[in-house]
Amino acid sequence: MFERLDMIEWWAEKPICFLNRSTGKLNLVAHDNMLKTRQIPTRVTRQLIAWAPAIGWAMVLFLLSSLSDSDLSSFAFSFSFPFDDKVMHLALYSVLGGTLQFGRLSSSSGLGHWTVIGIGIIYGVSDEWHQFFVPGRNPSAADLLADATGVVLGYAFTYWLLPKLDLEVLGYRKY
Numbered sequence: 001m002f003e004r005l006d007m008i009e010w011w012a013e014k015p016i017c018f019l020n021r022s023t024g025k026l027n028l029v030a031h032d033n034m035l036k037t038r039q040i041p042t043r044v045t046r047q048l049i050a051w052a053p054a055i056g057w058a059m060v061l062f063l064l065s066s067l068s069d070s071d072l073s074s075f076a077f078s079f080s081f082p083f084d085d086k087v088m089h090l091a092l093y094s095v096l097g098g099t100l101q102f103g104r105l106s107s108s109s110g111l112g113h114w115t116v117i118g119i120g121i122i123y124g125v126s127d128e129w130h131q132f133f134v135p136g137r138n139p140s141a142a143d144l145l146a147d148a149t150g151v152v153l154g155y156a157f158t159y160w161l162l163p164k165l166d167l168e169v170l171g172y173r174k175y
Helices: 043-065 069-073 084-107 113-131 143-163
Strands: 005-009 016-020 026-027 033-040
Touching: 005 084, 043 113, 069 113, 084 113, 113 143
Parallel strands: none
Antiparallel strands: 005 016, 016 026, 026 033
């Protein structure tokens, strides 16, 4: 009836837990002999969930950098003030920095702050290189500086904000 089950004794209230590894279900038999089942995310699933916002936002940035200048000017977010392009780079990459910080904290991957910030900056470098191949776009050192500044600011803001919110992310880690 049951496949291979591993028995784990929990400390709180001494219930007995059976983990069915083939289905990923946790069967919790409490003292009142009621059977409760909940899904246990695997380590890989938790990592994917933790990094999904950063991966998704990187895809949005890639799609935006694939558009030519004429396509970008048709969007509602195109402004006309000095350095509007740099402000847009800063804002978009600050979201990337924030999602990278969220992924680092909620995945408990052990990556250091500067490693994750470096990943964001390297992504900005690859984005500027990608623009070299897009008609009507060109790479710019000033854009790269705005990208790097945005990553650092978004990362720092999220680093400051998450402990203040006292969130529990993915059900197992508080900041």
